[in-house]
Amino acid sequence: MANWSNYKIILFLLAPLLLAWGSREIHLEKKWGFYGHKRINRIAIFTLPPEMFGFYKEHLEYITEHAVDPDKRRYALEGEAQCHYIDLDHYYKVGEDPFQIVPKRWTDAVAKFSEDTLQAYGIVPWHINIMKMKLQKAFETKNVDLILKYSADIGHYIGDAHVPLHTTENYNGQYTGQRGIHGLWESRLVEINAESYDYFVGKSRYHKSTLELAWDAVKGSHMALDSVLRIEKEITSEFPSDKKYSFEQRGNTTIPVYSYEFSQEYHKRMNGMVERRMRAAIIAVGSIWYTAWVDAGQPDLGALQSVPPSAELLEEMRSVDELFHNEKHKGRICE
Numbered sequence: 632m633a634n635w636s637n638y639k640i641i642l643f644l645l646a647p648l649l650l651a652w653g654s655r656e657i658h659l660e661k662k663w664g665f666y667g668h669k670r671i672n673r674i675a676i677f678t679l680p681p682e683m684f685g686f687y688k689e690h691l692e693y694i695t696e697h698a699v700d701p702d703k704r705r706y707a708l709e710g711e712a713q714c715h716y717i718d719l720d721h722y723y724k725v726g727e728d729p730f731q732i733v734p735k736r737w738t739d740a741v742a743k744f745s746e747d748t749l750q751a752y753g754i755v756p757w758h759i760n761i762m763k764m765k766l767q768k769a770f771e772t773k774n775v776d777l778i779l780k781y782s783a784d785i786g787h788y789i790g791d792a793h794v795p796l797h798t799t800e801n802y803n804g805q806y807t808g809q810r811g812i813h814g815l816w817e818s819r820l821v822e823i824n825a826e827s828y829d830y831f832v833g834k835s836r837y838h839k840s841t842l843e844l845a846w847d848a849v850k851g852s853h854m855a856l857d858s859v860l861r862i863e864k865e866i867t868s869e870f871p872s873d874k875k876y877s878f879e880q881r882g883n884t885t886i887p888v889y890s891y892e893f894s895q896e897y898h899k900r901m902n903g904m905v906e907r908r909m910r911a912a913i914i915a916v917g918s919i920w921y922t923a924w925v926d927a928g929q930p931d932l933g934a935l936q937s938v939p940p941s942a943e944l945l946e947e948m949r950s951v952d953e954l955f956h957n958e959k960h961k962g963r964i965c966e
Contacts, residue, residue, distance in 0.1 A: 665699045667821040671912050672698035672786035678835040678917030683924055686932035690779055693940055697783040697948060698790075703955035710750075714788060716797040717753035719853050729853065735846050755797065756845035759788050763841040763923050770927035775935050776944040786916045792848040793912040795856040804860065812863055815889050820898045820905050823891065828906045835917035837925055848915055855904055862900050866893065 673695040676687040687694065704711045719729040722744070734740040737757045740749055749757075762785045769777035791797045796813045804812035838844045867875065870893055877890040889897075898905065924930070 668698040675916035701787040707954040714758040759845040760842040766923040798853040832914040835921040
């Protein structure tokens with residue numbers, strides 16, 4: 632087995648290329664955002680052990696590019712949107728602990744609140760657990776298409792679970808006069824700061840319970856939610872109204888955005904929160920991939936390394952792109 636330090640050296644040498652690639656996305660897709668999701672999946676590959684690294688490195692472009700497929704599916708597929716979030720504040724009153732109120736096990740939560748209620752207010756931790764089991768089965772059957780598809784999708788849902796605004800009904804500040812804060816936290820701050828983040832997150836780890844890992848991600852996000860909302864309000868009260876927003880050219884379109892100065896002040900006062908959540912997402916993604924592989928019996932991926940995605944899978948992904956561009960939306964709009 633190769634020494635882990637060698638892989639740290641490889642990541643160090645490749646980091647400039649990874650970042651240069653990622654920077655091309657900044658002005659192409661506003662949606663963590665699409666830019667952040669792709670980066671999370673891409674760098675998570677470098678947390679894997681040698682037995683997995685070769686396969687994932689060979690398919691790095693696929694897993695990176697398709698990190699955003701779940702967001703694209705939200706535009707037309709019923710049942711997709713709720714897989715991206717959980718509105719914990721629906722279940723508790725001020726002063727109560729949601730993690731004592733909402734059962735972690737799906738069957739217990741259904742018994743307490745009903746499946747309709749859970750679906751209405753988001754199911755991301757339970758969906759992550761289901762996706763892990765699907766990936767494990769794909770490893771067991773050595774199905775390259777499904778390994779790639781589920782690996783990319785898991786990265787997206789884990790990324791969403793690490794975003795504080797994915798844990799609240801007030802997901803875009805619409806109830807607190809802060810509309811647009813979702814895009815500010817998840818997209819704008821990442822777009823203008825991601826090149827300075829530290830992506831040396833360590834080695835993926837085995838987790839006995841993927842469900843616990845998913846709930847830990849949600850808990851970390853929800854515990855940060857108060858700061859996300861409060862700090863933005865504080866800065867807004869201090870900034871001149873004509874300095875909060877500016878305009879940027881994206882392609883042939885000029886669009887309003889949070890000003891660079893406002894965004895950076897927000898980023899600074901959160902004291903590294905966005906970077907910490909992104910780093911946590913990266914290691915969690917790699918760890919779930921690794922856990923699924925271990926639980927599948929550690930199949931030899933070497934023989935699968937050179938197998939490309941099938942024509943059927945690529946056609947399925949093209950159909951996802953068509954759904955994305957159909958100007959319909961069945962999920963939450965958080966711009």
